[in-house]
Amino acid sequence: MFEDLKELCDGIGGRPTGSAAASRAIEWAAGKFRAMGLNPVLEPFEIPNLWLPVAAEAAAIAPQQFPIRLAAAPFTVSTKGPLEAVMLDAGEGSEADFARLGERARGAIALIHRQEMKTFDDLFAEYVRNQPLVAAAQKAGVAALLLESTRPRGLLYRHPMSFDGSPVPIPMAIVSREHAERLARLAQHGEVRVRLNLENRLGGAYESQNVFAEIRGREKPDEVVLIGAHLDSWDLGTGAEDNGVNVALVLDIARGFQELGLAPRRTVRFALFTGEEQGMWGSRRYVERHRAELDKFAATITFDTGSGRLIGFYLNGREDLRKPTNEALAAAAGFRATEHLIDAIDGTDNFDFLLSGVPNLVGIQDPIPYLPDYHAESDTFDRVNQREEKATLAAASALLWTFAESPERLNRQTRAEVEKLILDTKLDQQMKAFGQWEDFQSGRRGLFP
Numbered sequence: 504m505f506e507d508l509k510e511l512c513d514g515i516g517g518r519p520t521g522s523a524a525a526s527r528a529i530e531w532a533a534g535k536f537r538a539m540g541l542n543p544v545l546e547p548f549e550i551p552n553l554w555l556p557v558a559a560e561a562a563a564i565a566p567q568q569f570p571i572r573l574a575a576a577p578f579t580v581s582t583k584g585p586l587e588a589v590m591l592d593a594g595e596g597s598e599a600d601f602a603r604l605g606e607r608a609r610g611a612i613a614l615i616h617r618q619e620m621k622t623f624d625d626l627f628a629e630y631v632r633n634q635p636l637v638a639a640a641q642k643a644g645v646a647a648l649l650l651e652s653t654r655p656r657g658l659l660y661r662h663p664m665s666f667d668g669s670p671v672p673i674p675m676a677i678v679s680r681e682h683a684e685r686l687a688r689l690a691q692h693g694e695v696r697v698r699l700n701l702e703n704r705l706g707g708a709y710e711s712q713n714v715f716a717e718i719r720g721r722e723k724p725d726e727v728v729l730i731g732a733h734l735d736s737w738d739l740g741t742g743a744e745d746n747g748v749n750v751a752l753v754l755d756i757a758r759g760f761q762e763l764g765l766a767p768r769r770t771v772r773f774a775l776f777t778g779e780e781q782g783m784w785g786s787r788r789y790v791e792r793h794r795a796e797l798d799k800f801a802a803t804i805t806f807d808t809g810s811g812r813l814i815g816f817y818l819n820g821r822e823d824l825r826k827p828t829n830e831a832l833a834a835a836a837g838f839r840a841t842e843h844l845i846d847a848i849d850g851t852d853n854f855d856f857l858l859s860g861v862p863n864l865v866g867i868q869d870p871i872p873y874l875p876d877y878h879a880e881s882d883t884f885d886r887v888n889q890r891e892e893k894a895t896l897a898a899a900s901a902l903l904w905t906f907a908e909s910p911e912r913l914n915r916q917t918r919a920e921v922e923k924l925i926l927d928t929k930l931d932q933q934m935k936a937f938g939q940w941e942d943f944q945s946g947r948r949g950l951f952p
C-alpha cells in the first residue's frame with residue numbers, strides 16, 4: 504500500500520484533473536489493476552470548465568519592498584499581466600467592509616482577513632464565505648483579492664472559489680498569513696502598493712477518465728458493492744492525505760481479494776474517480792451514466808479524509824445502515840470503528856449516490872493528520888499515519904466483503920425517502936449554499952421527482 508502511495512505522490516506528484524500529471528496517474532492506476540490480473544476500465548466523462556495554475560507572483564513595492572508568498576485560488580481568473588495597485592485592508596470582506604472603503608475600493612487590490620483554521624467547522628465556514636465575498640468584491644469593483652492564509656508559518660494551499668469549477672471573475676490568491684498581517688499593519692500608516700501577477704489557464708469543457716476494476720460476483724454478478732477514493736489532487740503538495748493514501752487503500756484491497764482468490768456473492772467494484780476537486784465530477788457523471796443500473800447497487804463505501812484513525816462511518820442519514828455496518832465490522836472488531844454518525848455528507852464522491860438513494864457510507868477519520876495539510880504544500884507522503892491506515896484497510900476489507908457476501912441486501916431509497924433524509928439531516932441548507940439544490944429539485948441530479 505505504501506509503496507504504491509510513494510509512487511503516486513513522489514513519482515507523479517500533485518495531479519489536478521486536466522493536467523499531464525492527472526493523465527499519468529490514470530495510466531498508473533490502470534497499470535496497478537493490470538498487474539493484479541484485473542481488467543481496468545477507463546471511463547471518459549466531461550467536466551465543464553478547465554482550470555490549471557500557471558504562475559503566481561507578488562511583491563510589496565511601497566512603502567517597503569518584499570516578495571509576497573501566494574498561491575492562486577482555483578477557478579479564479581488571471582490578472583492579464585502584472586497588476587500594480589493600491590492594497591486596501593478590507594477586513595473580513597463583508598459588504599459592510601467594502602462599503603466602508605467606498606470609492607477607493609474601485610480598481611484596488613483588497614486584502615481579506617481570515618481566522619486560523621483549526622477544525623472541520625472552520626474549514627467549512629471558509630467555503631461558505633466564498634460566494635458572499637465574491638459578490639461583495641464585485642459590487643465594490645476591486646481589481647483583485649488577496650485572502651489571508653488560515654494556516655500560519657507561511658503555509659499556502661489551494662482554496663477553490665466555486666463548488667462546481669465554474670469560473671470566478673476576480674483574480675484571487677491565498678497569501679501567507681505572516682505577509683498578510685505585515686501588509687495590514689503597513690496599511691494602517693499609509694498607502695501600500697502591491698504588484699500582482701496571477702496567470703491561470705482557464706478553458707471550456709474537457710475530458711477526464713475514472714478508473715474502475717472489478718471482481719465479478721459468483722452468484723449475483725449484476726449486483727454491485729463499490730469502494731472508491733478520488734485519484735486527482737491539488738498540486739502544491741503531492742496529494743498524499745487528500746487522497747492518495749485512500750487510492751492506495753482501494754488498490755491494496757483489490758490486490759488482497761485477488762491474491763486470496765476471493766469472489767463474493769456480488770460484484771465488488773474498485774473505483775478511482777477524478778474531477779473530485781473540481782466539484783465531484785467523476786462520481787457525478789458516473790451516477791448519471793449508470794442511472795439505469797443503480798437499483799442493483801447494494802452499497803458504496805468512500806474514503807476521503809486521509810489516514811487518521813478510522814472512528815466509524817457517516818451513515819449519510821440512514822439509521823437502517825447502522826446494524827448491517829456493525830455486523831460487517833464485527834470481523835475487525837479490535838479496531839473499534841463503530842462510532843458512526845447519522846450526518847449526511849456533501850463534499851466527496853458519495854454525494855450523487857446519496858441523492859440517488861443508494862446506501863452509501865463515508866469513513867470518519869481522526870482529522871489529524873488530514874486537516875492541517877488540507878490542499879496544502881505540506882500534503883506529502885511523510886504525513887501519512889501508516890499504522891492507522893493499515894487498520895482502516897482491515898475494517899474496509901471486512902465491510903466490503905460482508906456487504907458483497909451477505910444473503911441480504913441493503914435497500915435503495917425512493918425519491919420521497921431521499922427528500923425526507925435531506926430535510927432531516929439539514930443537508931438542504933448545505934446544498935443551497937453549494938448551488939446544488941436546483942439540480943436536485945429539477946431531477947438533473949439524483950432520482951427523478
Ligand SMILES: [Zn+2]
Pocket residue numbers: 733745746779807851
Ligand atoms: Zn479529497
